[in-house]
Amino acid sequence: MNKIIQEIKKSVLSALWLMILTFPIMVIKVNSYEGVVLWRWKNLMWIGIGTFFLSWLWRFLLDRKENGPGESKPDADRDGKFSLRKALGERKVKIPTLAVLAILVLAFPFMVKFYQVGIMTSALMFVILGLGLNIVIGYGGLLHLGYAAFYAMGAYTYGLMYLYWGLPFWAALPLGAVSGAVFGIVIGVPVLRLRGDYLAIVTLAFGEISRLLLENMSGFTKGPEGIAQIPRPGFFVKLSLQGATTYLFYICIVLVLFAIFVIRRLEDSRIGRALEAMKEDDIAAQSMGIDLAKTKLITFALGAVWAGMVGVVLAAKTTYINPGSFTLMESVMILVAVVLGGTGSIPGVILGAFLVTLIPEYFRALADYRMLMFGVALVVMSIFRPQGIIPRVRKRYLVGEDKS
Amino acid sequence: MLKLDNIKTYYGNIQALKGISLEVKKGEIICLIGANGAGKSTTLMSISGIEPPRSGSIFLEGIDITGMPAHQIVTMGLSQVPEGRRIFPQLSVLENLDMGAYLRRDKEEQKRDLEYVFDLFPILSQRRNQSGGTLSGGEQQMLAISRALMAKPRILLMDEPSLGLAPIIVQQIFGIITRINKEQGTTIFLVEQNANQALKIADRGYVLQNGMIVKSDTSSALMADEEVKNAYLGV
Numbered sequence: 001m002n003k004i005i006q007e008i009k010k011s012v013l014s015a016l017w018l019m020i021l022t023f024p025i026m027v028i029k030v031n032s033y034e035g036v037v038l039w040r041w042k043n044l045m046w047i048g049i050g051t052f053f054l055s056w057l058w059r060f061l062l063d064r065k066e067n068g069p070g071e072s073k074p075d076a077d078r079d080g081k082f083s084l085r086k087a088l089g090e091r092k093v094k095i096p097t098l099a100v101l102a103i104l105v106l107a108f109p110f111m112v113k114f115y116q117v118g119i120m121t122s123a124l125m126f127v128i129l130g131l132g133l134n135i136v137i138g139y140g141g142l143l144h145l146g147y148a149a150f151y152a153m154g155a156y157t158y159g160l161m162y163l164y165w166g167l168p169f170w171a172a173l174p175l176g177a178v179s180g181a182v183f184g185i186v187i188g189v190p191v192l193r194l195r196g197d198y199l200a201i202v203t204l205a206f207g208e209i210s211r212l213l214l215e216n217m218s219g220f221t222k223g224p225e226g227i228a229q230i231p232r233p234g235f236f237v238k239l240s241l242q243g244a245t246t247y248l249f250y251i252c253i254v255l256v257l258f259a260i261f262v263i264r265r266l267e268d269s270r271i272g273r274a275l276e277a278m279k280e281d282d283i284a285a286q287s288m289g290i291d292l293a294k295t296k297l298i299t300f301a302l303g304a305v306w307a308g309m310v311g312v313v314l315a316a317k318t319t320y321i322n323p324g325s326f327t328l329m330e331s332v333m334i335l336v337a338v339v340l341g342g343t344g345s346i347p348g349v350i351l352g353a354f355l356v357t358l359i360p361e362y363f364r365a366l367a368d369y370r371m372l373m374f375g376v377a378l379v380v381m382s383i384f385r386p387q388g389i390i391p392r393v394r395k396r397y398l399v400g401e402d403k404s
Numbered sequence: 405m406l407k408l409d410n411i412k413t414y415y416g417n418i419q420a421l422k423g424i425s426l427e428v429k430k431g432e433i434i435c436l437i438g439a440n441g442a443g444k445s446t447t448l449m450s451i452s453g454i455e456p457p458r459s460g461s462i463f464l465e466g467i468d469i470t471g472m473p474a475h476q477i478v479t480m481g482l483s484q485v486p487e488g489r490r491i492f493p494q495l496s497v498l499e500n501l502d503m504g505a506y507l508r509r510d511k512e513e514q515k516r517d518l519e520y521v522f523d524l525f526p527i528l529s530q531r532r533n534q535s536g537g538t539l540s541g542g543e544q545q546m547l548a549i550s551r552a553l554m555a556k557p558r559i560l561l562m563d564e565p566s567l568g569l570a571p572i573i574v575q576q577i578f579g580i581i582t583r584i585n586k587e588q589g590t591t592i593f594l595v596e597q598n599a600n601q602a603l604k605i606a607d608r609g610y611v612l613q614n615g616m617i618v619k620s621d622t623s624s625a626l627m628a629d630e631e632v633k634n635a636y637l638g639v
Contacts, residue, residue, distance in 0.1 A: 270506075277492060277503050283454060284490040289478035289507040289555065394494070 007056065014055040015048045022047055065384055105253060109246040117249050121317060123357040124252035125310045130337040130353040131259045131346065132306030137335070138344030138392070139272065140299035141279030143200040146187070146207025147334050150304040152214060152326035153183045154311020159227040159321050160220075169233035172312050180308020181301040188300035192293050195282065207331055214323040226322025230315045248317050255313070259306055260346055271298060336374050340381060342388025351389055405430045405559055405591050406451070406482075411460035413443075413450045420446040421457065422615040428559070428593050433585050435594040435602040435623075437636055438612030444595040445487050447612070448563050451593075452484045453477045464559070479507055483557035487564055489548040493537030497528055500536050500547055504554030514554070520588075521550035524580050542573035549577070553584065559591040560584070566598040574598065578605050599636040603627050611636070 026047060029038040088094055109117045129151065136144045154176035161167035161175065191202050214221050221227075232244035239247055266272050274295045277285035286292055315321050333356055341352020360370045381388070406428040413421040420443045428434045438444050449455035451462055453474035461470045469477055483504075492500050501521065505514050522529035525546040531539060536547060545565055552560055565581070566574040582605050585592050596602035603609055603623040611619040611632060619632065626632050 273503065273506065276495065277506070280492040280494055281490050284486060284492065285503075286454060286474040287452065287478065287484050287486055287490075287552075288503050289475045291473070291475045293473075 007059070010059065011052045011055045015051040018051045019044055019048050061384065109249055114242050114245065117245050118317075119358070119361050121245065121249045121252050123354055123361075124249070124256055125313055125317075126334070126337060126357045127350050127353040128252070128255050128259050128306050128310045129334045130341070130349040131256070131263060132303050132310075133334050134338050134344065134346075134349045135263065135266070135306075136299055136303035137338055138349070139266070139275045139279065140296070140303075141275075142296065142299060143196070143203075144300075144303070145200050145204035145328070145331055145335065146210070147203075147303070147307060148326040148328070148330040149187070149207040149210035150180045150183060150307035151311045151314070151330065152210060152323070153304070154180050154308035155315040155321045155325070156214065156221065156227075156311070157308065158312040158315040159230055162230050162315075163222075163227055169231065169312070169316050172315075173309060176308040176312035177305045178308070180304040180306070180311070183308075184300035184302075184304030185297050188297045192296055204328065204331075207326075207328060211323045211326050214326075221323075224322060224324070226320055226324075227315075228320045230319045230321065232316050232319060245317070248313060252313060255306075255309060256350075263346060266302070271295070275299060333374075336378065340374075340377060340389060342390045342392055344392035344394075345388060345390050348388045348390035348392065405432075405465060406593065407463040408447075408451070409461045409463070411447070411450055411457045411462065413446050413455055413457045415446075415455075420615055421450065423460065424612075424615070424617055425460075426610050426617060426620065428591060430591055431585070431589055432608065433581070433592045433594065433606045435596055435599075435606040435609045436612055437596055437599040437602060437609060437632075439635075440597070442612040443615040444597075444612055445563055446615075448484060448487075448561050448593075448595055451477075452482065452561060478555060481556075481558035482561065483552040483555040483559075484561035485548045485552045485563060485565060488567070489541075489544045491536040491539075491544050491547050491551065493535065495536055496533050497536060497539070497547060498532045500551050501528075501554050504551035505556075507555065513556075517554055517556060521553055524553075524583065525550060542569050542577075545569060545573075545577060546580075549580070549584075553588075553590075557590060559593065562592065562594045564595060564597060566596060566601060574601060578602075581605060599632070600638075603637075 023044065026043040027040050029040060030036075031038055088097065108120065129147070132150075133144065133147050136142050136147070157176045157179045158167070158169070158172035161172055167175075187203070187206050191199055191206075194202055215224050217223070232239065232241075233247060233251070235243070235247055266275075274285070274290045277288060277290055278292060278295050278299075282292055285295075314325070318325075334353075337352040337356040338349050339352070340355060341350065342348025356374070359373075360367050366373065385391075408424055408426050411421050411424040412419065424443075424447060426434075426436075436444055436447060446455060450457045453469070453472055453476070456471050461468055463469065464477070464480055464482055467480065469480065469482075492503060495503065501518060505517070508514055522532075525543075527543055528546055528550060531543065536544065539547060545567075549562070549565065552562075562581070565577050569577070578601050581592060581594070584590050594602055594606065599609075603626055606623045608620065608622050609626045610617050611626070619626065619629070621629070627637065
């Protein structure tokens with residue numbers, strides 16, 4: 001009984017707090033035309049009631065998280081239960097699943113409206129961006145907030161090279177990757193000694209500086225007006241808009257597969273081990289003989305390569321680029337995709353990227369509130385599932401009898 | 405083996421080491437004792453290249469390693485057990501050890517060395533698949549020592565291996581340090597606050613005070629010294 005009274009007290013307090021906080025925007029409305037103030041007391045009531053119950057629910061969930069609905073079971077005990085991850089790991093299930101998925105993906109452009117193909121291509125581009133940023137953040141443990149600069153680098157590589165030399169898409173794609181990597185190293189050098197928050201701030205600044213440079217070097221980059229009429233890739237002959245979009249969709253699929261392949265190889269490699277050590281403890285990593293400077297630069301370069309390639313694809317897809325497409329917001333959205341999905345986890349990042357791009361696309365009505373939604377999602381996630389929707393499962397090699 | 409000549413190290417404007425000279429001969433156990441803030445850890449970090457000295461020079465087997473990056477010094481056969489252990493918490497015990505052998509490519513010999521550290525610390529063998537972060541303090545220290553050994557160093561630097569450990573574990577660890585020195589012929593340079601224990605196993609010792617070496621002698625002489633007794637041994 002005492003506990004219930006306490007709970008009610010807490011909820012009433014949070015309700016009161018939010019009522020006061022939102023009073024100016026939710027209650028007062030000035031009708032400047034008639035010169036009167038509308039007092040919308042009803043809103044206040046709803047906020048009060050809503051907060052009262054939601055805060056109760058919130059605390060209930062928190063409590064459940066802390067104490068669990070009974071015993072929380074360690075991973076080893078889950079053997080008996082059905083686990084999706086485990087089922088997918090078995091050959092019998094894995095191969096048919098992959099086959100169905102492959103057919104679905106290949107047939108996708110012919111099953112849906114042309115408009116959907118465009119959206120899906122954008123989502124796939126975001127997937128690649130997420131996978132790239134994931135190398136820097138998930139594996140290297142370096143918080144990078146200026147990732148859009150690498151993206152811009154790729155897009156402008158194609159844009160400018162087409163503008164000045166008439167370079168085609170297929171020549172620009174590898175060049176975009178190279179220029180992304182080079183830019184990654186160039187940015188990496190001055191931030192070698194930084195870590196954590198300082199690194200985040202400096203990379204953020206670099207991202208903005210790059211954008212401002214693109215905006216202000218009007219003679220060279222055409223400034224804010226951007227570069228227009230960049231050609232879409234042709235398939236031996238010039239493709240129609242529809243054909244080119246479908247073609248880009250397949251290119252993106254190949255790039256996604258390529259990225260997944262490279263990242264998985266990376267995880268098992270010597271560099272992967274060095275990254276792991278650097279993320280865990282950089283001083284100890286140094287004492288193991290790991291060259292921190294080199295490893296950090298490799299991380300930046302490996303992350304930037306993907307952004308560079310996606311940048312080229314973006315330029316080809318929209319046929320128009322300007323610095324406005326590479327703002328801090330873009331970097332933040334990629335970061336949200338990575339963190340939401342699961343830092344360091346490939347399926348997680350893919351899911352995160354799809355969520356971040358497709359939800360605002362298909363729920364147009366909510367588009368205005370999307371920042372609010374992502375904010376809420378991140379707060380909720382960081383409390384209830386900080387490791388992401390699909391957390392990373394680190395491969396471990398086990399030796400000896402106790403293969404727990 | 406290792407020679408420091410008038411090392412001066414700064415943190416910003418603060419001078420931590422005011423000209424340190426010392427020498428470690430091959431096969432010796434040398435300990436550096438001193439109070440909190442005397443500059444013991446800084447000395448180690450200067451040697452291993454993590455906090456390079458502003459002036460003076462460091463020679464490892466006759467080669468000048470002053471200002472060399474830390475990862476390169478490791479390749480020259482110097483390995484260190486850093487202060488506060490600094491094991492990789494998310495990696496398993498085995499992966500931690502594997503990371504210690506990062507620079508080596510001789511798989512067969514690595515296996516033999518792995519057997520050796522498991523022989524030194526059987527508990528690690530039992531916990532080989534457990535995450536490093538879930539080990540107890542003493543086990544983590546054992547892991548840190550083992551990890552450093554996996555690099556097959558000719559000289560091993562240890563920063564306060566007894567820090568925060570139960571007396572019985574401290575004794576065990578010091579016993580093992582002597583064993584490593586005897587069996588592997590590894591030269592050991594030990595930094596300790598626990599002067600009593602450290603001097604018992606060391607051949608010679610240096611006393612560090614406010615960034616300067618104030619005394620150096622054989623262990624038995626230091627243990628008999630009145631000043632050292634009063635200040636560091638607490639007898």
